[in-house]
Amino acid sequence: MNPVKTAMKPIRRSRLRLFAGKRYFTWKRYLQWLTRPVKKAKVRTADPLDHKAASHATPLLRSLRNVDMQLQYNKITNLRLAAAKLDGLLIRPGETFSYWRSIGKPTRRKGYLDGMVLYSGGFRSGTGGGLCQLSNLIYWMTLHTPLTVTERHRHSYDVFPDERRTQPFGSGATCAYNYLDLQLKNNTEHTYQLKLHLDATHLHGEWRCEAEQMYRYEVYEADHVISLEPWGGYIRSNIIRRKVLTRSGELAGDEAVAENHALMMYSPLLYPPAGTEGASKPS
Template sequence: MSGASGNLKPVRRSRLRRLAGKRYFTLKRYLRWIISPGKRATARTMENLPFEAASHETPLLRRLRNVDMQLQYNKIVNLRLAIAKLDGLLIRPGETFSYWRSIGKPTKRKGYLEGMVLYYGGFRPGTGGGLCQLSNLIYWMALHTPLTVTERHRHSYDVFPDEQRTQPFGSGATCAYNYLDLQLYNPTDYTYQLRLNLDDTHLHGEWRCDGRQLYSYEIYEADHVIHMEPWGGYVRSNRIRRKVYTRSGELAGDEEVAENHALMMYSPLLHPPAAAGPQAMADE
């Protein structure tokens, strides 16, 4: 996709160009890991830290038009494998969490199956598909903590209508090994712990901490707009903001955390935006 935020237009690239681009960015990321490894979060413990900082859950299955449900059943297998690498992870003061460095490359050899992968405004099967649900969950919970988001990516396409979407548009974090990563930095004096698990219906997550949080957070959407481009397509834009409250309930801050622009792959006239709420969001 090309153009500025208000002038998005799909770009058709050859298969060779796409493969070359993916290889370039993958190798670039590997090189960065070698040259600038940073202070990475690697320690884990299965003993809960004493205080809950944030929690959330999202449904495992969502019926989507023209999408084989088997891909979503496979996604559950993929989530279980990734959770085994992340559950209990500690982010100590000054450390950085990297989604992909913690999980590793999802391959068939490791047991990952073909799940749904969004691809240039559509979807296709891909090994490890569905792990965006996990990165979405971790990112959304992190917005309710003092953890700093140092890398986060958003889909350039808005593929599915707002039906069943109960969080603001653009409040997720897409991932693609290894060049589209989710990274969180701990600027506090406390240690944070990531807890994750699956039950029969939902993916559950929690950030825990060894100290009680000084603030609480409210995430909301601002400046939502849908506009038609000169070439005939629709672009959807918004800003994700958060209000920061003290323990006594006083407003301590109101800050922008993300700006989103995406090419809509459905008619906005047929599917008006639904009201956003604090409940679960299905994976994108």
């Protein structure tokens, strides 16, 4: 199937409108937390579960045009603080993981620094900036497990070209406290555990499980389209799919997991997309 474009010409809203909208969605989320109780994942243990279900690592520093490197150094501090809140978290059968309920609000009092925050097709500095790298990592690993993604958000802007991209376009999960959350539910019969750590160069993550997984997963991009809109902008669309394979390598399923539409903030004629070579290998 072909993606249906939903990204339209961006609407410029006033600062007051943006401020009011953010407060509305923030308090709406707080109300949901109070009135819609769920079985939360909240127990952590340092002892790793026996089996590795999925793993991934992403570089801590990237050379980005017109981006102050200090914001990326600050991001590393932010990632260490957030990862410490999540490392060892168990998600038992029937439990739900919420990125923001587990981490809490990133504030200066807790040690968070100004990092890069994507905003309206560009970027700016903000307290706790850079934590999208962690939510991206968790989401990507989760696609290689039977855990169910119940909430995930994608940036409506494609800000940076595909240079050195190792994953398909649109395979991440953006976050903003607290209304853009990443939530997962364990609908399996086994307990899963999230393991995270940083070394000198990379953010590392693992999903571990008390039992060996019955299937493995390959994530790939389909129906990639870049279209020039009548108003002069480019819209990039695709579908993220995954193959479900048995331990012997037989195809057990092929399913769509996400559909993406984003306004490109650079010329596709100058930076051709990476295509599908970013499709994942079995984890």
